[in-house]
Amino acid sequence: MPHVITRHCVGTCDTVCVEACPVECIHGPIPHATLRAVPAAERGVRFPGVQLYIDPDECIDCGACLGQCPVSAIHMDCDVPGELRDDIEVNARFFGRKVR
Template sequence: MTYVIAQPCVDLKDLACVEECPVDCIYEGERMLYIHPDECVDCGACEPVCPVEAIFYEDDVPGEWKDYYTANVEFFDDLGSPGGAAKLGPIAKDHALIAALPPQETGEH
């Protein structure tokens, strides 16, 4: 089991979860953050610090965002398990589900 980042993170990418993660398993794509399913230790430290409540335990992802589990997993198909996000830095791609979304309203103007 793992944690999943869902739609509220798209085009926001607040990095509070990255700073809180003790195992450095939250990677930055172009439009959102992704949790590596094999590197996550299910500690839950990321969930309460997310300002937009975009992080869910795998079994608790709301129905309308169930596809984000697959997006989080498949984002790493070509990356494998790098062993930490910090050494990679931002990754110049997103999962197709996210890339296809129109720009999201972030509340910032």
């Protein structure tokens, strides 16, 4: 079961989860270096609606990213809260995939 980044990441885009991931499966529409160059407090304004995503085919379910997220946006796909379940599909679609 892959991990999923939920919409709670929108505007946060803290890349500490990227650094923790041993297989580099966390990506987004903005390059990581560009995100890191912007102060955390400004990311929501500079990159409205932007979040990071976990590639469901590359994720090895190690959980290294879980405790790193400052907004608790990352969950195992089976543990995503009900009101955020559609974020599983959003993550998969970002990578051009269907939910497994």
